[in-house]
Amino acid sequence: MNIRIIGVAVAVALVVTVAAGCAREPLPGGSAGPAVSVGGGAASGVLVGADQPRSDSDFWSAYAAYLGPKAAAEGVKLENTSSDNDANRLKSNVDTLLSKNVKAIIIAPQDTAAVKPALAAASARTVPVITVDTRPDSGGAYMVVRADNRAYGIKSCTYLGETLHGTGKVVEFQGDLASINGRDRSEAFAGCMRSKYPGIKVIEIPTDWQGDKAVSGLQDKLLTDPDINGIYMQAGGIFLQPTLALLRRTGKPVKAGQPGHITTVSNDGIKAELDAIDSGEIDATVSQPADLYAQYAAYYAKAATEGRKFTPGPTDHGSVIVDTGVAGQLEDQLPAPVVTHSGGKVGDMDTVPTSDPGLWGRAH
Known part of the structure; x- marks a missing residue:
């Protein structure tokens, strides 16, 4: 991926959402149902924590089904949790993931103000956080990948x-x-x-x-x-x-x-x-593409662990990285067709x- 990468140390937290693309691969395991089921990613590789935000949405169930295979393709091994639309549980899950020495964390906070303590906990351990689909209100993210x-x-x-x-x-x-x-x-x-x-x-x-x-x-x-x-x-x-x-x-x-x-x-x-x-x-x-959300969540998580930094501008996957104006947060804005x-x-x-x-x- 040639997304304007600068090889410098990565910032504290990283937030992700993804975009439109070309032909799609089938959903792993068939049609998405209400249950959240996430694969473990690569058998070996960089360890990344991944919290699933909710289990009552077909969209998020589809995202969860894609995440394991997409992580495996990036050489990312997943440690999974589920916060079930609960900000307090999300904070607890982040603490648990940090205790397991993950090198990056993928989350999708449903309350973008209440996620601040979880981000602070990761920051204190210098663990980058990728948030899928949403942008933390208080900043502190390395990259937000989401649609406009x-x-x-x-x-x-x-x-x-x-x-x-x-x-x-x-x-x-x-x-x-x-x-x-x-x-x-x-x-x-x-x-x-x-x-x-x-x-x-x-x-x-x-x-x-x-x-x-x-x-x-x-x-x-x-x-x-x-x-x-x-x-x-x-x-x-x-x-x-x-x-x-x-x-x-x-x-x-x-x-x-x-x-x-x-x-x-x-x-x-x-x-x-x-x-x-x-x-x-x-x-x-x-x-909004569940498959690409998963793909670039895994991609940016690995990039963060490798110390890469991104700059505003067009990407090679049909999106544009922009400066959100919130504490230096960047956002990968991906197109979503009608x-x-x-x-x-x-x-x-x-x-x-x-x-x-x-x-x-x-x-x-």
Whole structure:
């Protein structure tokens, strides 16, 4: 990988998220389910701790399934833990990993403010930390590898705004606003709607990334606002199935293109979303690549142990490393395509079809 590497000592912590790419390899072990199962990586090699953030999301289950093989390919041996969306458990897991003398740590903090003690513990031991998908609020990271989450909100807004011709009512399942991803997507979506589609009323439902909160809120809003004609789900791996189940129970599942259909955009790119697009139950998703998250998490972890340092600029895998402006943190921002059934333009925005072989969610 020629990603502008400078051979100097690495900084304290390292944060990772990943991007779009070319053809995808199949998901190890087949389709991702709700359970978290992570391989051990290489039989021998540099020892890296890896904490899985949650077990209630198909997206994160897919990421977990990819991580072992990707680590093995990089010569990284994994020591695995799972924090189950609990910041205190994450801190405890980091302490455990440090006690096992790991040389780097991969985490994906769901609360980007509460991760500070875990980062401080790693810093005290001069162990670099890779965080996948999220950026710590307080800095201290060597590299953040994630997609541009503000672009998620803008792309979702654009799809809904153009498809609904700038009028109607849209429910937004907001992610946890304690998370940088939830804030980025929510703020960008709101700003785009205000500036480009003022005729659309946005009904915000805070969810803390919990499917039951999303569905409970939607059920209430369908009673008070029966003319809702759009939904934005910030995480399809969490919200898709309970939302479709509610719509079926309430007699709302009208296929795309038919009168009464609720235009729905999701974020994640899991296979279930692609299937739901093809069946006409939802309309679009923004695909964040679980396979490349795993690949570059392992890559940057090994790079950190080798004392390599990166600089802002284009990479060789279709992304751009930027300076976040937070305590010198760098972020590898990877593109995330909008996926629709047939692909093509929506307004001025390009989309790719669900059949595109470059989509990790199709590579099963």
